[in-house]
Amino acid sequence: MSERFIAEHIKTLKPSGIRRFFDLAQSMEGVISLGVGEPDFTTPWSVIEASYHSLERGFTAYTPNAGLLTLRQSISRFLDTRFQVRYQPEDEVIVTVGASQSIDLAFRAILNPGDEVIVMEPSFVSYIPTITLAGGVPVIVDTYEKDAFKLSKEAVEAAITEKTKAILICSPNNPTGAVLSREDLIGISDVIKGHDLLVISDEIYADLLYDDTYTSMASMEGMKERTLLVSGFSKAFAMTGWRLGYVCGPKDLIAQMLKIHQYTIMSAPTMAQYGAIEALENGLSEVEMMKESYKQRRNYVVKALTRMGLSCHVPGGAFYVFPSIKSTGLSSSDFAEQLLMEEKVAVVPGSVFGDSGEGYIRCSYAASMKQLTEAMDRISRFLDKLKAKE
Known part of the structure; x- marks a missing residue:
């Protein structure tokens, strides 16, 4: 009987392939998980303390729908200093429940049924479902290891139709770690302007x-x-569980997104917002420390996988490697x-990130060097066993 109460478009929605492997790994003893994209660092203490202090001062009520103005001002200054783009905090910024909510708001605000959105793949698992749930049609543009998994202006141009409304990009990319350079963006932006399109730019990494x-x-x-610039605090500041992101963009479009946010969320968690102010004002040195550690881990993991005979693109950002396992003859x-099952190392099959991810696996190096060293040993042993079976 319950089946008839479920919407048809939800029945066909696939659960996250990342969570499937994470949940399976959680049920086993002795597993090293390189699956979920989550820093192994704890949130900087000053951020935690700022959140505590907000509670002690009784700041437990709703904030404005768009978020604390002080936080929006901090976000605006941060983006201006870091990336030379400034937004008016009063009407061009919304604080959201994670960057994922920002992306959901964007698509719900811009898409009419049948509107097309170009998505570069391999891509994060939530992009396609979010477009579909908003009534849009995802149009996939594959990227390839031989091109360092970069999106080209030619590929974007070829994918555009009369129904195209927007393009979604993620740089640094999840799962490949690919980074679009200034030169790459010049070419892509020329195409976008020429066809009067919108960009949702996921810049969480x-x-x-x-x-x-x-x-x-x-x-x-x-x-x-x-x-629409989407970002947040989860990755760089090791604040995944705080669920805090933001979206910046033209005020007319932000106003429409804010209406959806008002009715579905009200406002992001108050104590998390006070923590985020501290993160932006005084936590950037902690980010640099974490980034340097990730870089060392990246270099180690890429070298280890290459020594095993797995082709592995060197990621320019984020904290994932995306090695090819095509030489094994196994599907991802x-x-x-x-x-x-055999070596108790959890990775994510590349196929969950789109068809162009088949033949690859995603490994997060946001784990301790001790765990990474043991994981690489186990993967090497697994590959040796596969070769012995040939």
């Missing part, structure tokens, strides 16, 4: 860039007025399942 200077899409000439799902 922008502060975890290792070998270059980050360029925000919103900072490109003529792009601020057609970009079979590889991940067998590795978990």
Whole structure:
């Protein structure tokens, strides 16, 4: 009887492939998880303390729907200093429940049924479902290891139709760690302006860039007025459980997104917002420390996987590697399942990030060096056993 009460478009929605492996790993003893994209650092103490103090001072009521003005001002200053793009805190910024809510708000605010959104793949698992739930149609543009998993202006141009309304990009990318350079963005932005499109730019990993200077899409000439910049505190500040993000953009569009936010969320958690103010004002040195540690881990993991004979693109940002396991002859799902069962290492099959992710696995190096060393030993042993079976 309950089946008839479930919406048809929800029945066909697949659960997250990342969570499936994480939940399976949680049920086993002795597993090293390289699956979920979560820092192994705890939130900086000054951020925790600021949140405590807000409770002690009785700041437990709702904030304005868009978030504390003080926080929005801090976000505006931060983006201006870091990425040379400034937003008016009063009407161009919304504080959200994680960056994921920002993306959901964006699509619900801009899409009419049948509108198309170009998505570069491999891509984070929530992008396609979020577009679909908002009535849009995802149009996939594959990226490839031979191109360092970068999106090209030619690929974007070829995917555009009369129904295209927006393009979603993520740089640094989850799961590949690919970074779109300033030159890449110039070409892509020219195409976007030429076809009068909107960009949803997921920049949640922008502060975890290792070998270059980050360029925000919103900072490109003529792009601020057609970009929704999405980011948050989860990754760089090790605040995943705080569920706090933000979206910045043209005030007319932000006003429409705020209406949805008002009716569905009201406002982001108050104590988390006070913690975020501290993070932006005094926590950036902690981010640099964490980033340097991630860089060392990245270098170790890439070298270890390469020594095993797995082709592995060097990620420019985020905290994931995306090695090819095509040489094993296994599908990414079979590889991940067998590795978990035989050697108790949890990774994510590349196929959950789109068809172009098949033949790869995603490994998070946001784990301790001790765990990473043991995980690499176990993966190497697993590969040796596969070769012995040939």
